[in-house]
Amino acid sequence: MTDTHSLTSRDERRAAGKRLRERVSRESLSHWQPSADRDPLAVLRASEAGRLIELLPLRAERMRETPFAFLRGAAAVMAADLEGLPVPGIPVQACGDCHIGNFGVYRSPEGQTLFDINDFDETLWNVDFTVDVKRLAASAALAALPRGEDKARRAAKASARAYREHMRDLSDLSPLAIWHSRIDLEHEVGRFGNGDLCERLLAEAATENADGLSRGDAPRLASAPDASDPSQWQIANKWPTIFHEGPNGLTEAVDEAAAALVTYPQSLSADRWTLVSRYAQRDVAFKVVGIGSVGLVCAVGLYADADGAPLFLQIKEARPSVIAQLALSPFSLVSEAQRVIDGQRIMQAASDLFLGTAVGEGSGRAYYVRQLKNRKLSAVAELLSESGAKAYAQLCGTTLARAHARSGDAALIAGYLGKGSAFEEAIADFAMTYARQSVSDHALLVEDFLTQPGPGAA
Template sequence: MTNISPSPDRAQRRAAGKRLRDAVPRESHADWYPAENRDSLAVLRANDSGRLLELIPLRHERMRANPFAFLRGAAAVMAADLAGVPVPGIPVQACGDCHIGNFGVYRSAEGQTLFDINDFDETLWNVDFTIDVKRLAASVAVAALPQGEDRAHRAARASVRAYREHMRDLSHLSPLAIWHSRIDLDHEIGRLGDGDLCRRLLSDAASETADGLSYGDAPDLDPASFGADPSLWRIADKAPTVFHEGPNGLTEAVQEAAAALLAYPQSLQADRNLLALRYMQRDVAFKVVGIGSVGTVCAVGLYTDADGAPLFLQIKEARPSVLAQLALSPFFLACEGQRVIDGQRIMQAASDMFLGTAYSDASGRSYYVRQLKNKKLSAVAEIMSESGPKAYAQLCGTTLARAHARSGDAAMIAGYLGKGDAFDEAVAEFAMRYAWQTMADHDALKQAYQEPAEAA
């Protein structure tokens, strides 16, 4: 047997993380000021490149709704703002779009009600852990600002503190124990400091009806087609967000997605390929989702087995991550769809067994596929107003720490963060600065849409 030199132990790695404070002091994370030539709308326009032109107005309309909606759609803007900001250099699999609207409740295959990150379109390996922490804290601050600046600051700080404290707890565990850790709401009531919040989240978890058709984010079926013969079932059109046919190439996008879905089972491992092939594609419709994804090709496929048991699969275009400019070192990605599903499997406690990829030779688009079943928690403002922003922020911070510890060195991160609140305070101050900048960016987008009308 070949002798392998042991890697540094937990204490040595924690000490190495602590030494990183010399190069990048924890207090320095408060330092962020917009660049002199900063133009958030120019970044947005650049990020719109390659999207379906017919849907870009809808994307901007959704972003104009409020500052938090703007932040949700502006992952590219924040990535550009963080480019060049000093980081300690501890790599993790980053979520990339780590705002509080991308956390939610779902049920695992074993029936556990879990709270976790739910969106991985921008996920990327080899990104410093502070990037996700700052976006999370900034999103907390933006969402909580309507309740007062002081409350927003305390909530942002609470999210970072929860991250730091849970990372410290995880740093004492083995890699396998970290991998199996999860935020199981059935067992977390009270421990996270707000039993009412956990109960509310549990009540919002998606549940299936006896016929299996209550699927949360899944589209409705056309009543005229929903009869005894499942081969005739069709998805109901609900323009402008769910449709089979659209102008200027959108119909072709639906057809491309349907063809990619037919090829997708080839990307699955043998047992899951066998399971997927037990279902037959009955219908595919375009589905506009979220804010950041509007303008990309996204569709939902309706499948049934021979006896009419339904299955919904979502196929989404995978574009290059906005975090590419923030990677600690460059690396080659063969497939953007693979990047997304790899990131989800690494970060999420219990990933979807139907995760797979597809590719279109005609358009060059890369896709990923997942099951569309569990309801994503989207009423963030309502949750935060009823339970308080601090409690929800703590839950998200704890969850992000668990996700980062699966790929990153928990001991080194904990060593950098330390026992005190220096990092918490610094990132909270950054979050408030970024929240006010987001308010200004949101106003700029609204003004940009008002000017042509005024000029006319």
């Protein structure tokens, strides 16, 4: 790992970054080929250890839908594929699962509509910046691949170029100015070029219920409750994604999550604890989220104040990051849950007021808690289908650069990246190779499912 503490001026750090090319050239970042003993399905099966077995068929079902869905659920596979590849060795707080579906729109506490990374389950400090860049570019290529290899490569290259260009801009700023920078959606959305689509996107991002939840993500109340009667507050079941009682051990998981939410305020600072204490827990239900997270314990807690104003908190199991083996050097963690919320606070421009941690009594599971309000950009598929793949990839690349510059040395990274196109050409080459591999891996998963014996087989 490069020691940046002895480096002073921006020019010196840029020069040091440039010298790193002598050890790991930018062109070498394009190199990857599957090992002879590579078995992506074995890696996926290994990642199922400790998950709730009742939900594993749903996880496999979601991953079988498309190659992109496979990539989303196969962060562990890509981490294994990246292990051992040469890297320049510039550490950042990495997202760890940096695909284009893990960027989202949300409202800051000040009311700004921001675009940012929105998933931190795999986040980890002290990981080379290229790990996130490669996963982002590969996901952009794979999402655009149905529209042709040329468009796929352009999307991948656009994400890396935007990253390089914005990192260079950020390298001229002070650490404090970098920390306060953000990606304002209303300013950036013009990149998409489609005026009608931009208007719909901004309108959708601004649409929130009274409780701060965007409509697409919100759990529903079973009925309009009487504020004075706590027993009337209940989350409506929406099988198979939201429910109170499930097969086998899922009900116990809900009970444990509810108990963990009771202790969670103890992890908060005094100002956050004061805010949370004005709400009372009314109901808790299991919530199945995403693709890669299916099988982990996740629940949503319904809270209300004395006058009936609702608040939804999400509690989710935190497990070791799948990119742990990619850390540039070993280091200790307070807990996996603390790793997640620390990573979110470091990488996001405006983090959740309610971030906290808890431990499951009996199971010892580590949990993190956040407000259930942030939403994924549901218009991703529409943007891609309406020739927005390149512009959207640029937006994600710009956003990732801002997130990395908060923890990494922007001048050092910018010095390595340079002013020319060598970096993005190499990343685009890698992305296309990996996108094609993901198509093959997805086909393996589908074939494996088709060859499995049915329920009545001997």
